[in-house]
Amino acid sequence: MTEVISEELPITRQKPFDPPAEVTEIREKARISRLRFTDGHLGWLVTGHHQVREVLGSPKFSNDPRKHHLLDKRFQGDVPDDPEARKPQPGLFLSQDPPDHTRLRKMLQGQFTVRRMNQLSEWIGTIVDDQLKHVRSLNGKADLVTEFALPVPSLVICALLGVDYDERHRFQEDTATLLRLGSSFEEVRAALERIQGFMRELITRKKANPGDDMISDLLATGEPTDEEASNMAMLLLLAGHETTANMLGLGTFTLLRHPDQLKILKDEPESIDNAVEELMRYLSIVHFGPVRTAVEDVEIDGHLIKAGDTVLLHLPAANRDPDKFAGDPDELDLRRPASGHVAFGHGIHQCLGQQLARIEMRIGFSKLFQEFPDLRLDVAPEEVPLRADMGIYGVHSLPVAWSA
Amino acid sequence: MRISVDQSKCCGSGMCVLTDPDLFDQSEEDGTVVLLQEHPDAAHEATAKEAASLCPASAITIS
Ligand code: HEM
Numbered sequence: 278m279t280e281v282i283s284e285e286l287p288i289t290r291q292k293p294f295d296p297p298a299e300v301t302e303i304r305e306k307a308r309i310s311r312l313r314f315t316d317g318h319l320g321w322l323v324t325g326h327h328q329v330r331e332v333l334g335s336p337k338f339s340n341d342p343r344k345h346h347l348l349d350k351r352f353q354g355d356v357p358d359d360p361e362a363r364k365p366q367p368g369l370f371l372s373q374d375p376p377d378h379t380r381l382r383k384m385l386q387g388q389f390t391v392r393r394m395n396q397l398s399e400w401i402g403t404i405v406d407d408q409l410k411h412v413r414s415l416n417g418k419a420d421l422v423t424e425f426a427l428p429v430p431s432l433v434i435c436a437l438l439g440v441d442y443d444e445r446h447r448f449q450e451d452t453a454t455l456l457r458l459g460s461s462f463e464e465v466r467a468a469l470e471r472i473q474g475f476m477r478e479l480i481t482r483k484k485a486n487p488g489d490d491m492i493s494d495l496l497a498t499g500e501p502t503d504e505e506a507s508n509m510a511m512l513l514l515l516a517g518h519e520t521t522a523n524m525l526g527l528g529t530f531t532l533l534r535h536p537d538q539l540k541i542l543k544d545e546p547e548s549i550d551n552a553v554e555e556l557m558r559y560l561s562i563v564h565f566g567p568v569r570t571a572v573e574d575v576e577i578d579g580h581l582i583k584a585g586d587t588v589l590l591h592l593p594a595a596n597r598d599p600d601k602f603a604g605d606p607d608e609l610d611l612r613r614p615a616s617g618h619v620a621f622g623h624g625i626h627q628c629l630g631q632q633l634a635r636i637e638m639r640i641g642f643s644k645l646f647q648e649f650p651d652l653r654l655d656v657a658p659e660e661v662p663l664r665a666d667m668g669i670y671g672v673h674s675l676p677v678a679w680s681a
Numbered sequence: 682m683r684i685s686v687d688q689s690k691c692c693g694s695g696m697c698v699l700t701d702p703d704l705f706d707q708s709e710e711d712g713t714v715v716l717l718q719e720h721p722d723a724a725h726e727a728t729a730k731e732a733a734s735l736c737p738a739s740a741i742t743i744s
């Protein structure tokens with residue numbers, strides 16, 4: 278077997294909804310290939326669906342950032358070589374391994390169950406209705422991202438956490454800095470410090486004055502330290518709004534560009550559950566990644582991955598793998614069985630907020646197209662600014678119009 | 682067919698409940714899986730298998 282080696286990760290998307298063509302070519306040559314990291318390390322690029330699941334599901338891989346080789350000098354060029362500078366903060370369980378990960382995630386799991394999230398449907402419906410009323414007041418034209426796609430999940434996660442939505446200016450810009458691929462290490466550190474300051478204030482306030490929210494409930498358990506609690510709250514706040522917002526924005530753009538598919542959604546409202554899964558599969562908004570590092574030698578699909586090797590799991594490529602998705606996986610097909618996609622990841626770090634995100638998307642897309650059946654793009658599709666520069670892909674803005 | 686679940690592996694993703702709420706539930710306290718039917722009837726065999734294959738933590742086994 279000749280090995281496929283990439284000296285650099287292709288990140289330029291030729292088409293707005295597809296992974297880079299070079300990544301697709303690599304997948305068709307080798308579901309597991311080699312990828313050069315910034316320090317010269319020859320790691321791995323995994324693009325096959327089955328193989329991505331196998332790595333993410335294996336306890337032989339770590340997500341501790343100190344263990345990872347740095348991916349790419351185009352956007353991590355100034356991150357210090359000293360791994361200790363990348364030590365995960367206590368409570369940021371996405372970047373931790375068991376047993377810390379297990380202990381911290383367990384404190385929150387009960388708050389994100391399918392049943393709990395289903396109980397929020399009606400309330401989320403009201404938030405969406407109110408936001409659509411606001412859009413309606415804008416006289417036939419709007420940027421759907423600022424007026425709908427970003428506010429809905431932000432309002433939801435703020436209310437769930439007990440964060441005052443009016444204080445969103447204190448974290449929205451800093452969140453963008455964290456997600457921007459070109460941000461310097463210093464900028465990221467400063468942004469993190471500001472958000473952490475905001476979260477520490479929140480914890481102090483909730484301790485003095487508990488409310489009916491997830492953070493107060495978390496504190497009431499007495500389990501996390503204050504520092505853990507504030508970082509857990511930060512993780513939920515960050516992961517909870519930008520992701521769903523970009524699925525709503527990019528998903529709407531996608532549906533407007535696939536009128537035959539949008540028609541299915543309009544004619545058969547009950548198709549929404551599968552439509553959301555298919556949009557997640559088709560778009561997998563995690564731009565590229567995540568990464569993991571092997572902690573012992575492990576064989577995956579006939580390749581020996583050595584302890585210390587860093588592996589990039591390319592979710593967008595895996596979600597288009599013809600070995601998993603029958604027919605033409607590069608076509609959006611709202612009737613296709615899309616379950617089993619890896620847009621929420623796989624393994625112990627699989628998205629904690631996935632059931633919330635699903636409900637926000639189901640209600641968000643359904644009500645948007647019920648309320649605005651003639652919604653259309655208000656610019657040429659090539660003019661929609663894509664988030665090619667962000668770790669979470671999507672659209673920066675989506676100018677739309679309707680008959681007022 | 683027999684379903685078994687391993688709570689110590691479960692990460693509370695809810696995928697099983699989403700796949701078949703007749704077979705699986707999640708604990709209110711820490712979101713881990715609660716098995717509702719150990720021996721699913723014929724009508725639930727396919728979803729039982731699907732839940733086992735979707736589970737991100739390999740916490741569901743079918744025998
Ligand atoms: C469409 C929306 C969303 C997408 C595409 C998404 C995607 C993901 C992915 C791929 C991961 C795994 C990352 C990895 O393995 O390295 C993840 C983890 C996570 N997500 Fe989401 N997410 C979404 C919405 C949400 C929401 C609404 C919340 C919270 C309220 C949330 C909270 C989290 C948390 C806390 C983790 C870390 C879990 C862990 O490490 O155990 N996400 N998400």
Ligand code: SF4
Binds near residue numbers: 693712
């Ligand atoms: S699918 Fe697996 S990890 Fe998720 S709740 Fe069910 S048993 Fe637990």
